[in-house]
Amino acid sequence: MTGDTMTADEQLQPAGHGLLERGVMRPVEQRMVAALYVEPKGCYVDVPGVDPWDEARDARKYAGPHPVVAHPPCQRWGRFWHGSTRKPHQYKLGDDGGCFEAAFKALKRYGGVLEHPAHSKAFEAFCILKPQQGAGWQFDREHGVWVCYVEQGHYGHASRKATWLIACGMQRRELPELNWTKGEQRLPAWMVERYGYEKARRIGVVAMIGGKDKTAKRNATPEPFRDLLLSIARRAH
Helix, strand or coil: CCCCCCCHHHHCCCCCCCEECCCCCCEECCCCEEEECCCCCCCCCCCCCEEEECCCCCHHHCCCCCCEEECCCCCCCCCCCCCCCCCCCCCCCCCCCCHHHHHHHHHHHHCEEEEEECCCHHHHHCCCCCCCCCCCCEEECCCCEEEEEEEHHHHCCCCCCEEEEEEECCCHHHCCCCCCCCCCCCCCHHHHHHHCHHHHHHHCCHHHCCCCCHHHHHHCCCHHHHHHHHHHHCCCC
């Protein structure tokens, strides 16, 4: 990819589809992207133009040369970083084996985009600008990266799933305009009736997903959001 801004049609193309060369209408080779810290059977696997790095490959060892879409583990950086409320402080804040640090270094070296839950404590730990909701892309001068707040619910997730993104390797005009709005609360009537609004809101829709694959479903990246992240990473230069 060059540094030219993608058209709206190009932004919306599925991950595995190359752009069409104007005039001759033949596919143009898609730029390779390394997807770091992904599930071995997740949405990045078997996607053309994507090199997936799951736990077995150890994404901390990634040494380029492609831009990245990074999903470093968030368990030790989130609201319940300490573990279960029944066993407080069984874990140490930020004890992720160096995954976030390695992902952030790879992002700044090779370009791309990094995704973490909104209000991740990793941003404070690494002195990264905390994006403001509804403010679009904001520039972190210290690190030379762009940050933003976006909700994955606008891109196919079952819940709002507030998210912070860090993008590196592109200018502001090359970054897409996302849906910056706050999504509506998605609480089914039975949840509100059973738990009351406040408790149902705290529990959240995704937390009520059951079954043997419940964790994977809760953490999964929706394909439309995956495609958006890949399109951002391919703009890096």
